[in-house]
Amino acid sequence: MNGRPWVWVLMGCALLSACTTMTPNECKVADWGAVGLRDGLAGEPRSMLDARAKDCAEAGVQVGTVQYLQGRDQGLLSYCQLPNAARFGLDGKSYRGVCPVQIDAEFRRRHALGKAVYDAREELRSQERRRDAQEKKVDKAGSDDERRRAREVLRDIDRDIRRAEIRLRDADWALDALR
Numbered sequence: 001m002n003g004r005p006w007v008w009v010l011m012g013c014a015l016l017s018a019c020t021t022m023t024p025n026e027c028k029v030a031d032w033g034a035v036g037l038r039d040g041l042a043g044e045p046r047s048m049l050d051a052r053a054k055d056c057a058e059a060g061v062q063v064g065t066v067q068y069l070q071g072r073d074q075g076l077l078s079y080c081q082l083p084n085a086a087r088f089g090l091d092g093k094s095y096r097g098v099c100p101v102q103i104d105a106e107f108r109r110r111h112a113l114g115k116a117v118y119d120a121r122e123e124l125r126s127q128e129r130r131r132d133a134q135e136k137k138v139d140k141a142g143s144d145d146e147r148r149r150a151r152e153v154l155r156d157i158d159r160d161i162r163r164a165e166i167r168l169r170d171a172d173w174a175l176d177a178l179r
Contacts, residue, residue, distance in 0.1 A: 021051045024059030032064030033071035040075020043088070045096045082106060086175060089114020092122075113175045120168035127161045 022030065039048050049072075053063040078084075080099035088095065089111040099107045134154045141147035 020055045021048065022055045024056075024061070027052075027056035027059045027061040027063075030056075030061075030064075032067035036068035036071025036073075037075045038071075039068075040072035040077075041079055042075070043079045043093070043096055043098050044072075045098055046072070080107065082110060085110035086114035086178060089116070090118050090175075092118045110178060113171070113178055116171040117168070117175050120164065120171045124161065124164040124168055127157060127164050131157045131161060 022035075035052070036049075049063065049065065049068055052068075053065075056063050076098060080103060082103060085095070085107045092115070095108060095111040097104065097108075131154065134150060134157055138147060138150040138154060141150050
C-alpha cells in the first residue's frame with residue numbers, strides 16, 4: 001500500500017457500505033441530544049441523522065430525532081461562526097454547506113481561503129518528499145548516465161517545489177488579507 005492505509009479503509013467503506021456511524025451498543029445507550037450536538041459542532045450535514053437512524057434501526061433502536069436535531073442546531077450555532085471557517089479550511093476539513101443562508105457564501109469564501117493554504121502546504125510537502133526520494137536515487141546511481149538522468153529529474157522537482165512555494169505564498173497572502 002502506498003503509505004496511506006487510511007485511503008484503503010475509506011475506499012472499502014465507500015464501496016462496501018460496511019462502515020457504520022454507530023454500533024448497535026452505541027445506539028442503545030445514545031444521548032441523542034449529545035450526539036446531535038457533537039455532529040453540529042463537527043459541521044455534519046442533516047443526512048448524518050439518516051445514516052445514524054439506518055444503523056440504529058438495524059440494531060432495533062429508534063433515534064431520538066427531536067433531541068438530535070435540537071442538539072445539532074446548538075452545535076451549528078458554534079460551528080457556523082465566521083472566524084471558524086478559515087480555521088476549518090486550514091485544518092483540511094471539508095465544508096458541507098450547513099450554515100444559514102445569510103452567512104453561507106462568506107463562510108464558503110473564508111473556508112476556501114484556508115483550504116487553499118492547506119492544499120498548498122500539502123503540495124509542497126509532497127514535492128519535498130519527491131525531492132528526498134530523488135536525491136537518494138542520485139546517490140545510488142550506478143553510472144554517470146544514471147546520475148545525470150536522476151539530476152535532471154531532480155531539477156524538474158526543484159522547479160515544481162518553487163511553483164508550490166509560490167502557490168503557498170499567494171494562498172497565505174490571500175488568507176492574511178482576510179484577517
